[in-house]
Amino acid sequence: MAKITLSNLRHSYEANPKTDQDYALKQIDLDWDDGGAYALLGPSGCGKTTLLNIISGLLTPTQGQVLFDGRDVTHLPPDKREIAQVFQFPVIYDTMTVYDNLAFPLRNRGMDEATVKRRVTAIAEMLELGDALNQRAAGLSPDNKQKISMGRGLVREDVNVIMFDEPLTVIDPHLKWKLRSKLKELHQRVRATMIYVTHDQTEALTFADQVVVMDAGEIVQIGTPVELFERPAHIFVGHFIGSPGMNVLPCDVQGDTVRFEGVEVAIEGPIERGTGDLKLGVRPEYVSLGDGPLKGEVIHVADVGRHNVIDLRIGQSQVRAIAEGAVPPIGEAMAVAFRPDKTRIYRDGHIVSQPAGGAV
């Protein structure tokens, strides 16, 4: 087990990268604490898998260092790093039994059969594969195959980090939930650092203690699921997390006074000075209807089960609100308010309003 440090990391798939556009990873500085459960969340193509492959050693970064407990492993091959990786599609050795599959990484490292047997039996028990040990792995269901790929990582006592690259993609919905709780349980038992890559916010938020949100080769925010939801540090995070995402609206700022569509709205706190394009951000959960300074018109209502998502037109802008109970008819004029302590200002995508009293 180890603390993993990524220092000044940049990676490009091109031979001679020139501009920032050529980099799949632009600039990554990050510490993964020993024993943490992390999720790496971001849209497809944002560099998640690249980052993962750099940590596992399948890729060598163009620039920067990967440190395990302060030891530089940037140029070590994967099998020398003592890491485990679970891929999107279950990788199993078809011709082997479940037992041989789990024993494979140990035998490759020349361990004696007694140790192999002890480790494999223990891990199979933990993964609830004990009954299937003598079966051919090829005949198992996808979720059990995925457990085997996990197991091949877990059998090694010295494993530094277990990485999951969208491991639930091919799993049936009703088994996804089961496997996810199994993962969480395993993390509590083995206390190994786990990094879970996904573009599904539900998976990320339920699995991880800390979520690292990436966009276009950069880390935009690191935080607990609650922090990411309550106070997105970047417009992208507001957008990407939550369903529907945060309202990002044009606004007019003079000092600490913010006007939206000509109406003054209260925000969480003072705004840092600077120049750039300013936007107002407020989650649909914190847009209230029925009372307030803004005047809006209902243009669309979607019933998503537990609540309704209501689209309103306020002046030239469109604002989403979440409402429970009675559904207003389309075309109805409504008074709208933003909850001040949840309304933030972003400059060029980054948050610039300061929390009132320093609290989140």
Added chain:
Amino acid sequence: MKKQYQKGWFFVLPVLLLVAFNALIPMMTVVNYSVQETFGNNLFLWEGLGWFEKILNSERFHAALGRQFLFTGLILAIEIPLGVIIALAMPRKGIWVPVCLVTMALPMLIPWNVVGAMWNIFTLPDIGLLGYLLNHVLGIDYNMTQDPFAAWATIIAMDVWHWTSLVVLLSYAGLVSIPDAYYQAARIDGASSWAVFRYIQLPKMKQVLTIAILLRFMDSFNIYTEPFVLTGGGPGNSTTLLSIDLVKIALGQFDLGPAAAMSLIYFVITLFVSWLFYTLMTKDDQN
């Protein structure tokens, strides 16, 4: 019982006719000949299973069958591993892929008799490229029209040249279908390149290799044109394979009865060995 829709027969009739004319009727004609003796003038005498007994006990047949198994065994033992090795060495991506694929496919596009003729000229001791090189440059006494060993080496080399590509292309298709994650997982698991071959590549190639072995078995076991054009079965009878012997009996000696019996035995052997291969190679998948 449910009444069946009789007009359904019309839909299969064209195929039935086609199969009847190109397989069933010729085959039955052969069965017909195999139990009779003929002296020309359409005079036929009932012979029963006599020809079958005679063929099965004839030394000439045993010798040809032995040569046939030797030939097929040798080319399978060379072409299958060689094909797999070449497929493993071929690039998986990049501009060289189409170049390799087309180069590999070229020998298979050449008609059988042309292949025979090419190799015939290629190996002529005085003017053939290979024959001249061996005899006059390397000083090896090589003449396949006189030396049985040279004749065998030549027909084997010719078949390997002509058909290894088939194994290569099939194996390659199996190889490229393996997702990268398998190789990455193997690297993380610390697998040696032998282990990668043994536990990832070979299992994934198994199905296409089954097809490759079956095709190469059937094709080489029934081979006629290339050795006929190249050696004509000689020197002596040293390269007289089953099909060449069969044609000698049927058309050379015009012994239609024995030739028909031999064809049927030949057919049954091919069928049986193919079945055996297939059963052995797929028996794991059924469990």
